[in-house]
Amino acid sequence: MAKIKIEDGKLKVPDEVDIPFIEGDGTGPDISRAAKLVFEAAVKKAYGGRRKVNWIEALAGESAYKRTGSWLPEETLQTIKEHIVAIKGPLTTPVGGGIRSLNVALRQIFDLYACVRPVKYYSGVPSPLKHPEKVDAVVFRENTEDVYAGIEWKYDSPEARRVREFLKEEFKISLREDSGIGLKPISEFATRRLMRKAINYAIAKNRKSITIMHKGNIMKFTEGAFREWCYKTAKEEFGDKIITEAELAEGKSQDSKIVIKDRIADNMFQQILTRSDEYDIIISPNLNGDYISDALAGLVGGLGVAPGANIGDFYAIFEATHGTAPKYAGLDKVNPTSLILSGVMMFEYIGWNEVATLIESALKETFLKKIFTYDLARQIEGAKEVKCSEFAKAIVDNM
Secondary structure, eight states, rough: OOOEEEEEEEOOOOSSEEEEEEOOOHHHHHHHHHHHHHHHHHHHHHHSSSSEEEEEOOOOOOHHHHHOSSOHHHHHHHHHHSSSEEEEOOOOOOOSSSOOOOOHHHHHTTOOOOOEEEEEEEEEEEEOSSSSGGOOEEEEEOOSSSSGGOOOEEEHHHHHHHHHHHHHHHHOOOOOTTEEEOOOOOHHHHHHHHHHHHHHHHHTTTEEEEEEHOOOTSTTTTHHHHHHHHHHHHHHHSTTTTEEEEHHHHHHHTOOOEEEEEEEHHHHHHHHHOOGGOOOOOEEOHHHHHHHHHHHHHHOOGGGOOEEEEEEESEEEEEEOOOOOGGGSSSOSSSHHHHHHHHHHHHTTTTHHHHHHHHHEEEEEHHHHHHOOOHTTTTTTTTTOHHHHHHHHHHHTOO
């Protein structure tokens, strides 16, 4: 068998490993083919045949619906459950009506409570900042609660009517009759396990600080509580490894400890522009994390170069962070970097660090040679514009 196992609280990865791959919708097949080319070349070069990845086809999204009648087939869920680690391209999520987000469904089904989004600048990539090299942040976004819990009712539904009546009768809160209603749950349990994972990551990766991003000045008992529970976890469980910003202000010595600080959400957006190098790890509730990770990506070249992972205690699904871009489907045009870098995260996760290093180094070299897909090439004078597949081949050549 070539499956990843969990033994003694750790992943045990065989030298020949099966990994489910959901190609995704729209441009998903294009970038998936490109990414696989890079992954396979790097594994071969790093290990000379001693290690190997077998890609297991898994269906989700439009392709799954066309072939099985289900947007997220049970067979796909079972495949991911059996193999623990998977990687995926972008999936269609309709705005307004239609199916709920398949990405959110996968996160909830496998309890992938941490959305981890590293965002850093690569030399040669166009950026709106004067000093984009100062951007090197990792967002830890809570993945299961907040408004993404999906607890909401249409304005004219019987449920919304009952909730409005309940609020009026029990709490004297009157809402307009044409109000849609959504709930925003944030729990101590979910908050603390996310903070725990972020601090352990900071320790393992030698990061310097963690900033709690919240809107606790307005939402005191959800986002305000998120802030307090993060601090509580840091102090109670990692007291000898952390120091708060307030303690530093009092004159206490940092002594190589991880600094824990917090910022109001709206302020964070101007802070990452004006003080990029002051933010290392950013931890936040679900919606804030969605916003800030995309905003950070915009500083270093856009979502096309920003990787992502949804990680639980063991299960992990790595993914392209951008949309499906259906108008470019099948044109071999779009940038595969997001999915390639998500693969870098995946190989690090399973302990194949040689592969991760090889891919990232070759990608850096490709950017320095001004080889780009159309999205970045059009912004750079003298750039060589290549197709999606050609970009992948250039990375392989630079290994």
